[in-house]
Amino acid sequence: MSHMLTATAPVSAPESDAAARAAVSIRGADKSFTLGRGRTLQALDAVDIEVEEGEFVAIIGPSGCGKSTVLRLAAGLDTATHGDVEVFGADPKVLASQHRLGVAFQEHALLPWASVRSNIALPYKVSGRTVDDARVDGLIELVGLKGFEKARPKQLSGGMRQRVSIARALALSPDLLLLDEPFGALDAVTRRRMNSELARIWGEEKITTILVTHDVDEALILADRVIVMTGRPGRVRTVKKIDFGRPRDHSVTRSPEFHDLVDELTSLLDESDEA
């Protein structure tokens, strides 16, 4: 353990103001999984990602490019094989243990025996706080599920379940919101509607957010910055700042600039697919 590959500063404490302001900082992160019989799969190769506080960053890439792995590193669900992952200047697990993290997963992962209301209130209960009924009601309204409080997940459509999942992620007003393809399983129309709803919610809450998606339009509608990843092993290819004003309604999504950007990013994805 004494000499690692890179000479990282021993405990990067009050290094600089930039590091202090970065909500998520992933530096030189490698991640490999052992597949058994001595084979390993390298999911990430020297990934550097910085997310500023209050920023909405989208990570796009072909499936299997390790973008979900990046999210799991930031959530403290996985640890990097090499490299540093810091969230608000500390180990990512600290944020979870302080109940300051919100995550919406690809599979909604709602509790099937619990109602919409108690699914959204779950973060309060597991963190040992008293449930803030007004906040839960507000979230139900925010995600447009008024009247469905008592319904159980299997009585809801796919889009509604994802909205419950997002409301649950928002319940504790987290400092960091991680969204792992939350609309991946939805049809294009529902997806569009969910995107504009998420943009509206984000406009109200302004939480530092990382969204993982394979949908270029979705990334451009929602994000301040888009990170394009290439696959096998996952690397950051390009980082693109998105300057469209908000809210990004049809006047933006139908503009030629928007379409140019969609084309540009899509061609980057195509290249990375062939690589």
Added chain:
Amino acid sequence: MRPATRASTKVLYGVAGTILLILLAELIGQFQLAGRAWPPLTDVLAYVSEPNGASLLWRNSLVTLTAAAQGFVLGVVVSVLGAALALVVPLLRPGFDRFAAILHAVPTIALAPLLITTVGREDTPMVIAALSVGFVMFVTMTSGFANVPPAQEDVFTVFGSRRSQRLLRLEIPRAVPAFFDGLTLCAPAAILGATIGEWFGAPMGLGLLLVSSMQNYQMALLWSAALAATIMSLAAYLVFIQLQRLAARRFA
């Protein structure tokens, strides 16, 4: 239309099969195809419907049912607590698994002398019923507790859940269908266990009736005791399978 037809066909098959079996048993008895030890079903029913026979059966069935119910509760409580403990303290898991397997591998007959000297003749049926229930319940609950989808585990991790909350709000509700699956399997096992336990010198019970009627060649009594045990076993199974269906609907 279709599913209804299929359901009624299923019921029809069930009823037809039962009638066929009863008829077959009756015929074998009537023509003594299996010797004198297989009486016609009508003889058994005649014995049961006569007041003496009925009261004898009733009293002994109650004793067996009580022992089975006590053993059932004891076995279920101990094994569920054991499985929960092995979940919370993973260090205990391999030891508990092995202990349960060894206990299960020892034949009841081999345990009988030990039980008679320790818990006594009267309580042996209850303990054997508990033992018959325990292993099945332990295995079902361990797999029920382990059957939590990784995504739901992750949800609790990212919200910084405490261990007690994870147990209370995820692992226990998740294992409820498995719990009722276990009960369904265990209810008949408890009745069988109690009956066998009564072979080892219990003062009363269906097991005792079986042994004594076998030795005294009272075929009608023997078969009516067997019938009573079977009916109790089936009834317990039917009750618990209904509960299990409810649980599966509510928790999955």
